[in-house]
Amino acid sequence: MNRTNFAPVAFTLAAAVALAACGKKEEVPAPVVAPAPVVETAPPPAPVVETASFVALSVGNQLDANQKATATADTFAPTDTIYATVATDGNAPNAAIVARWTFSDGQLVDESSQSIVQSGPANTAFHIAKPDGWPVGTYKVEITLDGNPVASEEFMVQ
Template sequence: MLIRNRTPYAVAAALVAALAVAGCKKKEEPAPTPPPAVETPAPAPAPEPAPAPAALSVTSVTLGTAAGPDKKIAAPTNAFKPGDKIIASVATDGTATNQEVSAKLVYQDGQTAGESKQTLNTTGAETTNFEFTKASPWPAGKYKVEVTANGAVANTTELEVK
């Protein structure tokens, strides 16, 4: 009977296993050196924004029966006759691009007796007229003119038809 020595096989297997483990181990690489700090100047402060243009505001409402070429009322009054044309001269100031301004004539019982709207494009003071006429005479009583700008009532002026 032949006796074989199995030691060389065991040594060979151990050597193969050691090489396999060594081959799987990842080499550690040194950490990269950070680049030297470069001093950068602080950013310049942002320029201040230009002030926003003033929104359109109603500065006054004058009532009368006739307006001049400058759209201002020649003889202001708050007392009208039943057959009169009622003109509301609305002075505005500020900036407006396609800004709707309206005037509503309201009778003492709350009914709307007339309403007019205009679209303004302006960059300063301007006068706009709103005319209220009626085919039949105005009923006697108290009225008010409500002027709306920027979506809110900006001025209310009272008048009377006698």
């Protein structure tokens, strides 16, 4: 074989190897992306309901220092001042208590209301008085709290 014929073949072979080497790129692995951590959140707290709730009604002819009716009774003298104490509990920025006093035939004797700011247990007192004396008969006091009837009590004047 002739050397002159060998040179073009060697050059072609070298060029093919060089081109093949240039075209080959080293593969870079794709970056590993960690999944985002799952953050568990608690549900929002339930809204605080601010209400006053009825506990008890007592009727008597005296009040103590806590505005609670003492000497509770269901029978009174015509000249007694008659007290009704509404015991409530809860938390409310504004609550309305109404006391409606009626005579046995449904005749309205008195109706009064008080707005209260409730923060824990409390007593709210109402009263009726008639210096010349109540007519003998059956009476009733009805209590509403924020417009809802919560209690009533009948009593006698003798």
